[in-house]
Amino acid sequence: MNKKYLFTPGPTTVPPECLLAMAQPIIHHRTSEYREIFAEVRENLKYVFRTENEVLTFTSSGTGAMEAAVANFLSGGDRVLVVKSGKFGERFAEIAAAYGVEVTAIDVEWGKAVNPEMIKSHLGNDVKVVYTALCETSTGAANDIQRIAEVVSASPAVLVVDAISGLGAMELETDKWGVDVVVSGSQKGLMIPPGLSFVSVGEKAWGLVEKSDLPKYYFDFRKVKKAQEQSDSAFTPAISLIIALRESLRMLKEEGIENVISRHGRLAEATREAMKSLGLELFAGVPADAVTAVKVPAGMDGSAFVKHLRGKGVSIAGGQAHLKGKIFRLAHLGYMDMFDILQMISAVEVGLNEVGYEVELGNGVRAAEEVFLEKETPFKFLA
Numbered sequence: 001m002n003k004k005y006l007f008t009p010g011p012t013t014v015p016p017e018c019l020l021a022m023a024q025p026i027i028h029h030r031t032s033e034y035r036e037i038f039a040e041v042r043e044n045l046k047y048v049f050r051t052e053n054e055v056l057t058f059t060s061s062g063t064g065a066m067e068a069a070v071a072n073f074l075s076g077g078d079r080v081l082v083v084k085s086g087k088f089g090e091r092f093a094e095i096a097a098a099y100g101v102e103v104t105a106i107d108v109e110w111g112k113a114v115n116p117e118m119i120k121s122h123l124g125n126d127v128k129v130v131y132t133a134l135c136e137t138s139t140g141a142a143n144d145i146q147r148i149a150e151v152v153s154a155s156p157a158v159l160v161v162d163a164i165s166g167l168g169a170m171e172l173e174t175d176k177w178g179v180d181v182v183v184s185g186s187q188k189g190l191m192i193p194p195g196l197s198f199v200s201v202g203e204k205a206w207g208l209v210e211k212s213d214l215p216k217y218y219f220d221f222r223k224v225k226k227a228q229e230q231s232d233s234a235f236t237p238a239i240s241l242i243i244a245l246r247e248s249l250r251m252l253k254e255e256g257i258e259n260v261i262s263r264h265g266r267l268a269e270a271t272r273e274a275m276k277s278l279g280l281e282l283f284a285g286v287p288a289d290a291v292t293a294v295k296v297p298a299g300m301d302g303s304a305f306v307k308h309l310r311g312k313g314v315s316i317a318g319g320q321a322h323l324k325g326k327i328f329r330l331a332h333l334g335y336m337d338m339f340d341i342l343q344m345i346s347a348v349e350v351g352l353n354e355v356g357y358e359v360e361l362g363n364g365v366r367a368a369e370e371v372f373l374e375k376e377t378p379f380k381f382l383a
């Protein structure tokens with residue numbers, strides 16, 4: 001038997017409530033039954049996205065919504081500013097280039113956060129959109145979206161935030177901070193399988209939609225908004241995923257978004273303390289609360305370590321691009337509580353020893369438990 005443990009920053013573990021919801025017989029979407037479900041989903045998405053604006057919902061992975069956030073706001077030859085601080089920042093630049101949009105890149109060393117003043121210094125009248133991420137999942141770094149939104153909202157440009165991994169894990173006050181557009185996906189903090197993507201669009205950004213001449217059909221925001229306002233769907237929706245999403249949104253609402261965010265903060269802190277107590281170094285300068293990137297110690301093969309754990313049924317993530325083999329990434333994202341984190345840390349301790357990198361067994365688990373128990377002093381078994 002090989003039980004599966006999923007500690008990756010997407011897909012994440014799906015709660016039984018959602019799995020069972022998806023096992024129901026399929027219903028038709030042009031019915032009042034479906035519209036009622038979708039109406040609830042629309043309302044609760046706004047709650048989680050912290051916005052009064054419509055959250056457009058598509059059947060695609062998160063990248064589809066990223067592409068839609070290029071195709072709907074721009075025209076050929078327009079200029080955009082892209083923060084390239086990792087793999088997903090690069091993806092926005094690649095999408096924009098594919099659509100014939102002029103890209104000014106802010107190159108940030110991977111693992112670092114972008115300095116909002118850098119964005120400010122690049123904003124001129126000809127920058128239409130600024131693209132960045134809340135959590136750059138490839139490096140585990142968090143960007144200061146509140147400050148970035150302050151800077152961008154004082155300019156004519158629209159701010160698009162990739163919160164595919166950050167949503168529901170880190171604070172993101174979309175309307176309050178003046179974030180124009182938030183992009184997300186279903187298989188991370190929203191706790192359901194891959195297959196849905198989301199874009200919330202504010203008023204300033206709708207102004208760009210009206211002027212955009214880039215080609216689009218399935219992802220046309222105007223068409224989708226018009227249908228959604230009747231709790232209808234422009235095309236056949238992924239009905240089972242929407243029904244699963246109703247369950248996960250209910251769970252998030254019942255817990256309360258502030259509590260969801262602080263739970264992730266605690267899980268992240270415990271994971272970071274555990275890694276440090278094993279003598280390992282964190283990769284990100286400002287670590288995100290969705291995923292922790294850990295430097296692979298000198299002399300150890302990071303890819304072999306990830307593969308070794310996978311062979312035992314434990315999925316963690318390795319590094320991407322030039323970070324392959326150099327970091328491993330541990331997610332504390334979605335349907336997770338302290339005991340999931342303790343299992344994950346235990347797996348890392350056991351796995352490291354098995355591949356020949358000796359760490360003191362139990363040190364990481366204890367450090368995490370101390371965070372959970374809010375112990376200031378080192379835990380003593382017999383006090």
Ligand SMILES: *Cc1c(COP(=O)(O)O)cnc(C)c1O
Pocket residue numbers: 009010061062063064088133135136137162163164165185194
């Ligand atoms: C996962 C992720 C994506 C890509 O989403 P897909 O669903 O794989 O298309 C993009 N950006 C960030 C920050 C992510 O974490």
